[in-house]
Amino acid sequence: MTFDVHACERPDAATVLLSAGLGGAAGYWAPQLAALGARYRVITYDQRGTGRARAPQLPANYAISDMADEVLEILDATSTKTCHFVGHALGGLAGIDLALRHPDRVRSLTVVNGWAAADAHTRRCFEIRVALLKGAGVEAYVRAQPIFLYPATWLAANAERMVAEDAHALSGFQGSNNLLRRIEALLRFDATPHLHALRLPVLLSAARDDVLVPCSQSETLAVQLADATLDVVPYGGHGLNVTEPEAFNALLLGFLDRRFGST
Structure with missing residues (x-):
């Protein structure tokens, strides 16, 4: 992985770690850095196999647990005992896995348009994206990608x-x-049998107009988790933190303030 530590002027600032979705790049979180960085030490990273960390190729049977282990490596490398983990879609799955296996390293978890196990609609969307990649090539895949991410x-x-x-x-x-x-x-991942073990505060952020991951997936998570705060907005699409950054930043900071104050 390649990671960046965005320092905060406050020497006692808690750490927020931001984990992107399928694209995997640290730059996905650019709309959040200024708002979070004023009060928190922020870690962003390019996930293994993406961005500045594209080589070497990922192995067969690469799993969400491997992605969570990579986050653990980053926490160790940056001397970060605990973090507030914020993950978008696939990044949220890595956060769920990390919190389940290493609850002492995660103070809170925010999952943006995520799921416990991909439903039939989300699987259909990924099957279409894979077919585009294999049949029409990389350019067609890239050009179609925003349709799944953003409102029309x-x-x-x-x-x-x-x-x-x-x-x-x-x-x-x-x-x-x-x-x-x-x-x-991400399609193999299924945390459903283990969600009852998550006891940390969880913020679930979702949009009703997300065409890739139905907001019902976040609603299902909210029911299954012991300490969940659910926020569903009418507009914003799958990448709602990009399309509606001010509202998302206020939501995230408000959640952290209510549950942890300024720590």
Whole structure:
């Protein structure tokens, strides 16, 4: 992995670790850095197989537990005893796994448009994305990706930005092997039998217009977890922290303030 530690002026600041979704890149969290960095030490990272950490290729049977172990390595490398873990989609799955196996390292968990086990709709979406990648190639996959991430009205209003994002995604593409291994990992993941063991505060953030992961997945998680706060917004899509950053930042900071104060 390649990670970045964004220092806070407060010497006693708690740490927030941000874990991206399938894209895996630290840069996904750019809209959150200023808001969080004013009060927290923030760690971002490129997940193994992505971004600055694309090589070597991921092995067969690569799993969400491997992704969680990589976070544990980062916590150790940065002398971070505990963190507030914030994960988007796949990143949230890594957070669930980490909190289940190493509860002493995670103070709170925020899962954005995540799930305990992928439902039939989400599986269909990933099957279509895999078919695009294998049948039409990388460029077709990249161009289709925003349709799964963002609301249609937002895409229409940000057409030029999408052209730039497509170019950036193509130039930094993680490679078909790594992408397929990561999709296989998220589709195999099923934390349902173990969710009762999670006793830490969990924030579940979801959007009703998410076309990739139905908000019902977050609603199901909320029922199964012992200490869950559920926030479902009408608009924002799968990447709601990008499309509605001010609202998401306020939600996250408010959750951390209510449960932990400034620590």
